[in-house]
Each structure stands twice: as C-alpha cells, then as structure tokens.
Amino acid sequence: MTEGEKARLIAWNHELRTVHERLREALRLTRTALASGAPTQPAQRDLLLFCHGFCTALTGHHEGEDRELFPAIAATHPELRDVLRNLQQDHSMIAHLLGALQAAVAREAPPDELDRHLEGVAAIMESHFRYEERSLGVVLEALELDADPGQVLGPL
Template sequence: MTEPETTRLVAWSNELRRVHTRIRAALDVTRRSLRDEVPDQQATRDLLLYCHGFCTALNGHHQGEDRSLFPAIEAAHPQLAPVLRLLRQDHSMISHLLQGLQDAVDRSASPAELERHLDGVGAIMESHFRYEEKQLLAVLEDLELAAEVGEVLGPL
C-alpha cells in the first residue's frame, strides 16, 4: 500500500472529528446570535440564517452518513449493525428536533423557546456524536471508501 492510500484511509476518522467540530461551532454561533439578538430586522435575519445553516449542516451530515458511510461500515463490519441502527434512530430523532427548531424560527418564536429548542438539539447531538466517535473512530481508521468527503459526511 502506498503512503497516500494509507493517509486517505486514516483520514476518514479525522474527517468525522472535523465535521463534528464544525457542527458544534455552528450550534455555538446560532446560540450566540440568539443571546445577542436585539429586536430589529437585521438580528432576526441573522438568526434565521444561522439556524438554517446549522439545521442544513447537521441534516446533511446525517444524510451522508446514512447514504454512504454506514452502508460501507456495515459491509466491512457486519457485527456493527446494531450500533448503526441506533445511530440511524438518533438521526431520525435529531431531524425531528431540527424541524421543530426550524418551525419555531419560521413563526418568530420567543428567544426563550428558541433556546429550549437549541438546548434539546444540542443535548441529543452531543450524546450522538460522542457515541458515534466511541463506536466508529477505530473502524474508520481502516475503512476503505473511495468517495468525496462531502458526499460521505455532509456539505461542511
């Protein structure tokens, strides 16, 4: 095996960590925009933008995993099927929570309500990321998957 191929194999675990870090940062920016909001149109537009960007990034990440990463892991490691099933269930739950957040933003919910939505999404997201990293990072060190990072881990 040549050096670049080895680097690419190891990179899937690094890429997953990077994507999780970027999504955590997007949640933080969204929370800060909510806390700093003043009642003017620009602040409301900023919040809409941050929430939309965060929701899109997190959903895109999970869709990429469901479409490309998890099938490749299951093919190489069938014993991980129960883990992958739980992760997919988390994806579904997070998607539902994100829709609730988006609906609250669209109807201009109060900052307190938006904060509750962000807290719920953040708690489940963080639990999911920790479990996913604990269960999959070692597997990703050796996973052979010839695909673009954005296709596999989302558009971040």
C-alpha cells in the same frame, strides 16, 4: 501499503471529527446569534440565517452518513449493525428536533423558547457525536471507501 494509502485510510476518522467540530461551531454561532439579539428584525434575520445554515449542514451530514458511510461500514463490519441502527435512530430524532426548531424560528418564537429548542438539539447532537466517534473511530481508521468526503459526511 504506501504512506498515501495509509493517510487516506486514516482520513475518514479525521474527516468525521472535523465535520463534527464544524457542526459544533455552527451551533455555537447560532446560539450566540440568539443570545446577542434583541427581538429586532435584523437580529431575527441573523438567527434565521444561522439556524438555516446549521440545520442544513447537520441534516446533510446525517443524510450522507445514512446513504454512504453506514452501508459501507455494515458491509465490512456486520457486528456493528446495531450501533449503526442506533445512530440512524438518533438521526431521525435530531431531524425531528431540527424541524421543531425551524418552525419556531419561522414563527418568530420568543428567545427563551428558541433557546430550549437549541439546548435540546445541542444535548442530543453532542451525545450522538461522542457515541459515533467512540463506536466507529477504529473502524474508520481502516475503512477503505473511495468516495468524496462531501458526499459521505455532508457539505461543510
């Protein structure tokens, strides 16, 4: 195996961790926008923009995993099907939480309600990311998947 081939194999683990870190940062920015804004129109627009960007990025990440990454892992590692099913259930739960957050932002819910939504998303998202990184890290180091990382892990 050449160095280039080895770098590509290990890159999936690195790509996943990089995307997770970007999503964590997007959530931090969203929470900062909420914490710093008085209920003025510009602050509400900023929060809406941050929330929309974060929700779109996280949804795209999970859809890419469900569509591309998880089937590739299941094909070569059938012993991980329960783990993959758990991760997909997390994706469904997170999608539900994101929908509730987006609805709250759209109706201009009070900051304390928005913070509760963000706190719930943050807790589940972090738990999910850690479980995914622990459970799939070694597999991703050796995964041979010739695909565009943006299609597999979402456009970030």
